[in-house]
Amino acid sequence: MDLRPISAAATAAETEAIDALLQAHAPADHAGRQPEFPVGFRRARSQRHLLLPGLHALQLRCGWISPGGLGYLCKRLHVPPADGFAVASFYALFSTAPQPPLAVHVCDDIACKLAGADQIIDDLKQQWDPDASPQAAWHRSPCLGLCEQAPAALRIESGEWPREQAWGHVTSQQLMQALQGGAVPEALPAPLPQDRKNLKLLRRIGAVDPASLADYCAHGGYLALRRALELGPQRIIEEVAASGLTGRGGAGFPTGRKWAAVAAQHAHPKYLVCNADESEPGTFKDRALMEGDPFLLVEAMTVAGLAIGAERGYLYLRAEYPVALRRMQHAIDQARAAGLLGADILGQGLNFELEIRRGAGAYICGEETALLASLEGFRGEPRTKPPFPVEVGLFGQPTCINNVETLCCVPDIVLHGGAAYAAIGTKLSAGTKLFCVSGLVQKPGVYELPLGTPLAQLLELAGAGPLERIGSVLLGGAAGTFVRGDDLQIPLTFEDTRKIGATLGSGVVLVLGAETPVLPLLQRLAAFFRDESCGQCVPCRVGTVRVQELLARVAGAAPLGSWSEERFRLQELGQCMRDASICGLGQTATSAIESAVARLGIIERAAAADPIAGGIA
Amino acid sequence: MNPHVRRPQPLPADHPGTPAPRLLTLTIDGQVAQVREGTSLLKVLQSLGIDTPTLCWAENLTPVNVCRICVVELEGARTLVPSCSRAAEDGMVVHSDSPRVQAARRTVLELLASSVDTSTAPQMLAFMARYAADGQRFGPAQAPLAAGERDRALAGHHHLGDGQSAATVAQPVKIDNSLYVRDYAKCILCYKCVESCGIDAQASFAIAVAGRGFDARISTEHAVPLPESACVYCGTCVDACPTGALMFKSEHDLRQAGQWRPADQATTRTICPFCGVGCTLELTSQDNKIVRVTSPKDSPVSAGALCVKGRFGTVFVHGVAGEEGDEPSSTVP
Numbered sequence: 001m002d003l004r005p006i007s008a009a010a011t012a013a014e015t016e017a018i019d020a021l022l023q024a025h026a027p028a029d030h031a032g033r034q035p036e037f038p039v040g041f042r043r044a045r046s047q048r049h050l051l052l053p054g055l056h057a058l059q060l061r062c063g064w065i066s067p068g069g070l071g072y073l074c075k076r077l078h079v080p081p082a083d084g085f086a087v088a089s090f091y092a093l094f095s096t097a098p099q100p101p102l103a104v105h106v107c108d109d110i111a112c113k114l115a116g117a118d119q120i121i122d123d124l125k126q127q128w129d130p131d132a133s134p135q136a137a138w139h140r141s142p143c144l145g146l147c148e149q150a151p152a153a154l155r156i157e158s159g160e161w162p163r164e165q166a167w168g169h170v171t172s173q174q175l176m177q178a179l180q181g182g183a184v185p186e187a188l189p190a191p192l193p194q195d196r197k198n199l200k201l202l203r204r205i206g207a208v209d210p211a212s213l214a215d216y217c218a219h220g221g222y223l224a225l226r227r228a229l230e231l232g233p234q235r236i237i238e239e240v241a242a243s244g245l246t247g248r249g250g251a252g253f254p255t256g257r258k259w260a261a262v263a264a265q266h267a268h269p270k271y272l273v274c275n276a277d278e279s280e281p282g283t284f285k286d287r288a289l290m291e292g293d294p295f296l297l298v299e300a301m302t303v304a305g306l307a308i309g310a311e312r313g314y315l316y317l318r319a320e321y322p323v324a325l326r327r328m329q330h331a332i333d334q335a336r337a338a339g340l341l342g343a344d345i346l347g348q349g350l351n352f353e354l355e356i357r358r359g360a361g362a363y364i365c366g367e368e369t370a371l372l373a374s375l376e377g378f379r380g381e382p383r384t385k386p387p388f389p390v391e392v393g394l395f396g397q398p399t400c401i402n403n404v405e406t407l408c409c410v411p412d413i414v415l416h417g418g419a420a421y422a423a424i425g426t427k428l429s430a431g432t433k434l435f436c437v438s439g440l441v442q443k444p445g446v447y448e449l450p451l452g453t454p455l456a457q458l459l460e461l462a463g464a465g466p467l468e469r470i471g472s473v474l475l476g477g478a479a480g481t482f483v484r485g486d487d488l489q490i491p492l493t494f495e496d497t498r499k500i501g502a503t504l505g506s507g508v509v510l511v512l513g514a515e516t517p518v519l520p521l522l523q524r525l526a527a528f529f530r531d532e533s534c535g536q537c538v539p540c541r542v543g544t545v546r547v548q549e550l551l552a553r554v555a556g557a558a559p560l561g562s563w564s565e566e567r568f569r570l571q572e573l574g575q576c577m578r579d580a581s582i583c584g585l586g587q588t589a590t591s592a593i594e595s596a597v598a599r600l601g602i603i604e605r606a607a608a609a610d611p612i613a614g615g616i617a
Numbered sequence: 618m619n620p621h622v623r624r625p626q627p628l629p630a631d632h633p634g635t636p637a638p639r640l641l642t643l644t645i646d647g648q649v650a651q652v653r654e655g656t657s658l659l660k661v662l663q664s665l666g667i668d669t670p671t672l673c674w675a676e677n678l679t680p681v682n683v684c685r686i687c688v689v690e691l692e693g694a695r696t697l698v699p700s701c702s703r704a705a706e707d708g709m710v711v712h713s714d715s716p717r718v719q720a721a722r723r724t725v726l727e728l729l730a731s732s733v734d735t736s737t738a739p740q741m742l743a744f745m746a747r748y749a750a751d752g753q754r755f756g757p758a759q760a761p762l763a764a765g766e767r768d769r770a771l772a773g774h775h776h777l778g779d780g781q782s783a784a785t786v787a788q789p790v791k792i793d794n795s796l797y798v799r800d801y802a803k804c805i806l807c808y809k810c811v812e813s814c815g816i817d818a819q820a821s822f823a824i825a826v827a828g829r830g831f832d833a834r835i836s837t838e839h840a841v842p843l844p845e846s847a848c849v850y851c852g853t854c855v856d857a858c859p860t861g862a863l864m865f866k867s868e869h870d871l872r873q874a875g876q877w878r879p880a881d882q883a884t885t886r887t888i889c890p891f892c893g894v895g896c897t898l899e900l901t902s903q904d905n906k907i908v909r910v911t912s913p914k915d916s917p918v919s920a921g922a923l924c925v926k927g928r929f930g931t932v933f934v935h936g937v938a939g940e941e942g943d944e945p946s947s948t949v950p
Binding site: 003004006007067070071080081082083084085086089090091092094095096097139140142361362379384386527530531532533534535536537538539541542543544545546548549550551552553556558560569572573575576578579580581582587 | 682683684685686688696697698699702703704717720721724725728729731732754755756769771772773774775777778779780781783784805806815822823824825826827828829830831832833836837838839841845846847
């Protein structure tokens with residue numbers, strides 16, 4: 001192909017930012033030179049996976065993706081400029097138009113909404129004059145994963161010394177200060193709400209220094225890797241299979257079966273990808289793990305790489321987690337320096353390299369095939385399966401994709417055996433699970449409980465008050481379901497939630513009070529799915545818009561036709577989106593909304609002007 | 618499109634290394650079919666004479682399965698599956714016209730028709746009649762957006778009205794060259810133009826799908842006009858477009874003037890006179906003037922693709938401007 005470059009020239013800053021990035025990644029030629037234009041198109045095109053890091057470099061250095069900067073990046077990587085633009089415009093944290101160097105993203109998603117984010121946004125609208133201050137701007141943001149410290153915000157300052165900070169319990173005053181360039185408090189993991197002695201997965205969080213490898217080892221770290229090296233790949237997979245561990249990202253696929261499938265593939269190389277693109281509104285468990293115990297994930301990924309025969313792992317981390325990024329990067333560097341990553345680990349001939357790749361504000365990239373496309377430098381568009389990633393995954397090779405929490409369960413399984421893990425929880429849902437409790441509770445945070453614990457017990461632990469005072473609970477996140485009444489007694493397992501048409505999802509437990517207006521939350525969920533749909537397939541691209549419009553009519557008490565027509569319309573939309581969407585986003589986008597209509601009677605209540613339904617947010 | 622998900626091309630059937638193809642047996646709408654391994658469900662449906670609607674699928678393009686109108690019900694699968702890209706497997710039981718399939722197809726068509734101008738998409742209108750799809754059921758269409766407004770949309774942000782009117786992609790037509798126009802108010806985002814511009818035919822990569830969600834759109838880099846982009850005016854995208862969003866300027870002008878008369882048009886199959894390749898041309902003429910040039914997809918020479926000369930250069934037969942009072946209806950910019 002013969003590409004036509006963008007004629008606009010890159011600025012010195014843009015060239016520098018991209019050169020620095022490519023210097024770090026691209027190998028020099030035989031004479032030690034790093035050619036400006038790689039020799040041979042094939043080699044240049046093989047660097048396409050650097051497009052996303054390149055766009056990050058441009059955005060952080062210059063505050064936007066200019067034609068000149070994009071042109072230079074595309075020229076270096078031999079990517080067609082239209083393709084480069086297509087990728088840049090896909091992500092919410094990249095701007096393809098000039099914008100102020102300081103951006104403050106204010107979360108107004110479900111958990112923050114319950115904590116008064118709307119009031120904060122109203123204050124900002126009144127107090128901040130965007131025209132008078134060309135240096136800063138604020139935007140509404142989907143969930144930032146700081147729900148236990150809601151309301152939350154993220155501040156990104158681009159320039160020569162870029163800074164990214166996320167913090168919780170924000171006030172309008174703090175936001176005004178932040179917009180004026182003032183300092184903001186850094187969000188640190190909130191102390192665990194549970195007594196540490198009952199914890200397994202979370203036991204080290206708060207007890208170890210997340211920056212110290214020595215401290216991690218002193219608390220039992222890296223024993224699992226040594227044990228894994230003794231066991232060998234086959235036995236590790238057997239133990240994981242025997243443990244009954246299932247995927248903790250939401251789908252619940254048996255981890256042992258996935259690993260065995262990848263290990264059985266003949267093609268090489270194989271890849272391990274850790275899905276840390278935790279963007280489900282109300283979910284923050286993976287952040288807690290990565291910030292509080294980063295070495296655990298490094299060790300777990302090394303064990304997984306050994307088991308499936310992958311020598312390279314990628315940690316796809318969402319961009320909204322600056323603290324997790326720093327801590328994970330530090331942990332990886334420390335582990336590499338100590339010979340626990342890289343070539344010949346522990347002198348046992350094991351090779352495993354681990355690299356962090358950042359997302360850029362796209363919920364859809366948590367879908368496994370979209371994540372792979374994003375890692376490869378393409379738009380984060382999911383594709384149909386089969387072929388599954390275990391056969392045709394990253395760069396077309398067999399790939400194992402696991403959630404952070406899933407991987408973090410592995411070291412204990414390897415160390416103590418699969419049977420010990422399977423003894424926890426229920427027969428069909430083994431082990432413990434992390435739950436992200438937020439909303440109207442006294443002690444929000446990450447809770448670790450054996451699967452099978454009744455939801456009511458979790459609610460009691462979190463200080464949700466008497467069950468009668470609870471209006472409903474959103475279980476499983478934006479793609480989850482509302483439960484109420486008797487259903488609050490269900491045991492938290494994959495099978496019991498499925499029986500009542502609900503899901504554990506990513507472990508979200510968002511508690512609503514008896515008087516909480518539900519409709520504004522539903523409207524936020526609908527807006528979320530509209531914003532986050534990749535736009536590829538018709539049912540999701542247009543369906544999410546139609547659902548949002550329908551809810552606006554419900555909120556405005558102005559149905560199109562009769563209310564029963566509206567209910568039927570929602571049903572048909574939901575059925576089509578479930579049946580015909582490419583991926584899980586479209587298939588579950590109406591799940592919470594339909595459950596609120598069916599179980600909470602939202603349409604009837606709105607028709608009767610019941611305040612519980614709530615008005616327009 | 619991500620090339621990594623493409624499977625390796627099979628060896629030619631007469632290659633000594635090619636194993637004998639496995640025969641698969643599957644049941645479709647009660648009929649038993651035997652097909653070779655690697656056949657898509659759509660091919661099986663077509664071979665059985667089952668008329669399956671498609672919008673984003675074309676014989677000469679890699680299936681992208683985005684329009685979701687060719688979905689069928691596969692027993693044992695949680696969701697419907699796109700027949701265009703799902704490979705046949707032994708023992709599959711498929712229902713191509715079950716109530717569930719019909720409902721999904723109808724709703725997909727309704728969603729498309731409620732957001733896109735279908736006036737020059739006869740195929741879609743026929744599908745809508747077939748499935749009794751009502752494009753008005755989501756309310757009256759919203760007012761069109763101003764030129765460039767959709768191009769400036771940022772991922773993750775949108776404007777919501779009161780829900781009383783349905784959001785559409787309506788916008789003014791883009792006319793930035795003298796050969797073809799881009800009327801994205803008619804775009805159903807089937808990816809055909811992107812595929813034919815890119816890896817499947819022309820390899821110019823002048824356009825791609827930019828933005829996200831409902832704001833996803835076909836765009837050049839930073840939405841620059843076509844003459845500033847990598848477009849080489851081969852017109853393969855115009856040929857591929859199923860809804861008339863991409864249209865010859867000559868056709869667009871005639872339609873605007875109310876002079877487009879399909880009844881008075883003739884189609885002539887001929888061979889491109891420009892070079893030795895010998896691409897097949899299909900000339901559509903009206904009032905003794907060439908108004909559109911296409912290339913049959915089944916042509917063994919051109920397979921639906923042409924270059925700028927074959928596509929837009931044949932107007933020389935109308936004579937040179939000034940001679941016999943004739944103006945060439947198109948010129949290269």
